Amino acid sequence: MTGIVIAIDGPAGTGKSTVAREAAGRLKLAYFDTGATYRLATLVCLREGVDFAEHGDVAAMVETMNARLILDPRGPLFLLDDEDVSRLIRSDTVAMTVSNVATNLAARAALGDWQRRIIDQERTDGFSHGRGVVVEGRDITTVIAPDAEVRILMTADEEIRVARRAAEGADAGTVRDAVLGRDRVDSTVVNFLTAADGVATLDTSDLSIAEAVDAVVELAKEAMA
Ligand code: DC
Numbered sequence: 001m002t003g004i005v006i007a008i009d010g011p012a013g014t015g016k017s018t019v020a021r022e023a024a025g026r027l028k029l030a031y032f033d034t035g036a037t038y039r040l041a042t043l044v045c046l047r048e049g050v051d052f053a054e055h056g057d058v059a060a061m062v063e064t065m066n067a068r069l070i071l072d073p074r075g076p077l078f079l080l081d082d083e084d085v086s087r088l089i090r091s092d093t094v095a096m097t098v099s100n101v102a103t104n105l106a107a108r109a110a111l112g113d114w115q116r117r118i119i120d121q122e123r124t125d126g127f128s129h130g131r132g133v134v135v136e137g138r139d140i141t142t143v144i145a146p147d148a149e150v151r152i153l154m155t156a157d158e159e160i161r162v163a164r165r166a167a168e169g170a171d172a173g174t175v176r177d178a179v180l181g182r183d184r185v186d187s188t189v190v191n192f193l194t195a196a197d198g199v200a201t202l203d204t205s206d207l208s209i210a211e212a213v214d215a216v217v218e219l220a221k222e223a224m225a
Contacts, residue, residue, distance in 0.1 A: 003131045013164045015164070015204050024134035028128070030134070031071055034115050036076070070127065152202050152219065
């Protein structure tokens with residue numbers, strides 16, 4: 001028996017992180033937020049003074065950093081040299097800098113290898129004891145886990161995505177630039193706006209979080225049956 005992999009991608013403001021995490025909790029699976037690996041790499045580079053323009057240096061830092069993830073959907077934790085940096089990786093400084101890593105193809109390759117190892121481990125052991133993982137991020141259904149049992153692209157109308165992020169704080173104009181601007185930059189290296197073959201599209205424009213979680217759980221149960 002090997003565990004199930006549920007892969008979810010899509011742009012900012014679709015509710016993908018919350019939905020992935022809650023679905024993992026309901027299904028008793030691990031929850032893997034791959035965006036956090038980009039944020040960890042960014043934080044390390046900021047701390048070590050690595051020049052983001054030096055793509056090879058950033059990738060080398062990714063390969064040598066001592067980072068660890070606790071894939072608990074009830075309280076995911078991100079550790080650097082055993083220091084809990086879960087809050088620090090959400091700082092504005094990291095958020096404003098992370099696209100430097102997300103658009104660095106050498107760093108993406110190194111982070112992708114690490115992500116695949118984590119996913120493989122959850123199929124047989126790991127936090128879920130082999131039950132499996134809900135893994136979320138921009139290139140997960142296409143590049144990182146194209147063989148996942150369930151693959152979902154979460155979408156939502158642009159205005160709704162901006163409004164959802166604005167509801168979390170900040171003014172609408174700033175949020176619009178941040179959400180759409182970052183998607184634009186990131187979409188130069190990853191296509192996360194259209195569903196690949198075999199990927200189910202889940203439009204959350206008119207869905208509550210609970211309804212979106214129900215939809216993901218339903219797809220997972222069909223795949224496990
Ligand atoms: O989802 P997030 O905001 O934590 O993602 C952080 C950054 O990493 C953002 O620029 C998107 C990018 N990312 C990516 O390119 N590929 C992934 N699998 C996950 C995140």
